[in-house]
Amino acid sequence: MKTDVIIIGSGAAGMMCALQAGQRGRSVVLLDHAKKLAEKIRISGGGHCNFTNINTKPENFISDNPNFCRSALARYTPQDFIELLQKHKIGYHEKTLAQLFCDDESDVIIAMLRGECEAAGVKRFMSCEVSEINYSPSTESEQKKNEVHKFHVSTSRGEFNSASLVIATGGLSIPKTGATPYGYHVAEQFGIPITKLKPGLVPLTFAPNDWKPYADLTGVSLDTIVSFGKQSFRENMLVTHRGLSGPAILQISSYWQHGEPLHINLLPDCDMLALLTEQKTSKKLLSNYLIQRFPKSFSEVWCAELTAHKKIENKPLNQYNDKERKLIAATLHDWQVTPSGTIGYSKAEVTCGGIDTRALSSKTMECIEVPGLYFIGEVVDVTGQLGGYNFQWAWASGFAAGQAV
Numbered sequence: 363m364k365t366d367v368i369i370i371g372s373g374a375a376g377m378m379c380a381l382q383a384g385q386r387g388r389s390v391v392l393l394d395h396a397k398k399l400a401e402k403i404r405i406s407g408g409g410h411c412n413f414t415n416i417n418t419k420p421e422n423f424i425s426d427n428p429n430f431c432r433s434a435l436a437r438y439t440p441q442d443f444i445e446l447l448q449k450h451k452i453g454y455h456e457k458t459l460a461q462l463f464c465d466d467e468s469d470v471i472i473a474m475l476r477g478e479c480e481a482a483g484v485k486r487f488m489s490c491e492v493s494e495i496n497y498s499p500s501t502e503s504e505q506k507k508n509e510v511h512k513f514h515v516s517t518s519r520g521e522f523n524s525a526s527l528v529i530a531t532g533g534l535s536i537p538k539t540g541a542t543p544y545g546y547h548v549a550e551q552f553g554i555p556i557t558k559l560k561p562g563l564v565p566l567t568f569a570p571n572d573w574k575p576y577a578d579l580t581g582v583s584l585d586t587i588v589s590f591g592k593q594s595f596r597e598n599m600l601v602t603h604r605g606l607s608g609p610a611i612l613q614i615s616s617y618w619q620h621g622e623p624l625h626i627n628l629l630p631d632c633d634m635l636a637l638l639t640e641q642k643t644s645k646k647l648l649s650n651y652l653i654q655r656f657p658k659s660f661s662e663v664w665c666a667e668l669t670a671h672k673k674i675e676n677k678p679l680n681q682y683n684d685k686e687r688k689l690i691a692a693t694l695h696d697w698q699v700t701p702s703g704t705i706g707y708s709k710a711e712v713t714c715g716g717i718d719t720r721a722l723s724s725k726t727m728e729c730i731e732v733p734g735l736y737f738i739g740e741v742v743d744v745t746g747q748l749g750g751y752n753f754q755w756a757w758a759s760g761f762a763a764g765q766a767v
Contacts, residue, residue: 382764384482
């Protein structure tokens with residue numbers, strides 16, 4: 363089959379690219395190895411698809427080349443996607459921190475994108491394994507006849523030839539949705555550099571012996587400010603049997619570097635030194651006093667660890683001297699813990715790193731050294747924070763390529 367555009371990967375970015383190219387009159391073939399369409403959309407947002415964030419800006423994204431995302435994000439905004447929802451009469455609502463979710467289940471987004479693709483004449487082949495991609499630059503005579511079919515894709519559903527090839531295969535996160543490293547293999551085939559890959563938006567783990575005192579506190583949730591380097595996030599932190607999770611931890615995980623400590627302010631709304639000073643005549647145990655601020659179980663374990671590591675006993679408040687009060691307050695406002703790693707790609711919401719954006723056009727997502735080859739979505743080294751940003755990158759990068767292929 364000869365076609366103008368072949369897109370490998372029918373997730374959020376792939377379908378957005380397909381429908382945009384189809385609406386421009388391009389003939390488009392969409393290939394995917396999966397049996398089900400857009401599983402990552404289906405499971406997102408607790409099944410209600412956190413499809414964008416009203417406050418999307420370039421600063422919400424991580425990349426070795428931080429300015430790369432600006433062009434695409436400026437040309438396809440959250441409001442543009444909202445207008446698409448309104449066209450299809452899909453209800454949505456805003457949650458905390460400007461996150462937008464569907465009123466109904468995520469299937470409505472998948473159905474909308476599928477319908478837009480079908481209306482634009484996109485041909486979709488599912489359960490289609492790609493076995494080989496060959497590239498032969500078009501001859502001068504072919505260019506004159508406008509018969510440029512330089513990408514030759516061999517699949518389990520036949521042979522496809524096209525002028526443009528778009529890789530929208532996603533990253534390594536959540537393998538159960540069909541994630542594979544295929545997009546990176548394509549980049550390697552064409553000599554496109556790839557930045558370091560790691561799980562992002564993922565729970566953090568600790569060495570079992572280090573975490574043993576906290577392991578029984580699974581389910582304890584605290585309002586915290588979690589920091590690493592210049593990045594800080596104020597949201598809930600959740601204690602698990604293996605380490606820490608919750609929105610604040612997922613956010614910071616994308617920035618955290620292995621072997622380095624996290625800084626956690628356990629009481630962001632308090633001046634603990636002032637409060638402890640006010641209580642310096644109190645006979646209440648420190649652990650009992652902290653129960654006003656923390657669950658009893660966490661207070662007791664935290665005070666026991668303070669004794670073990672800082673050599674400050676859990677004793678009545680009136681028995682602490684000024685130096686000890688300062689150290690207790692400082693430790694509560696800057697609890698430093700060093701994770702041993704992450705749970706990995708099985709629970710990671712995204713893959714940090716990817717196709718080096720210095721090899722791509724920020725306007726079109728086309729490879730500078732391989733004309734006609736495009737990379738979009740999660741496979742690219744642009745990773746959003748938690749809260750709808752990664753879907754907005756999928757829409758924006760898919761739109762950018764869809765307008766160019």
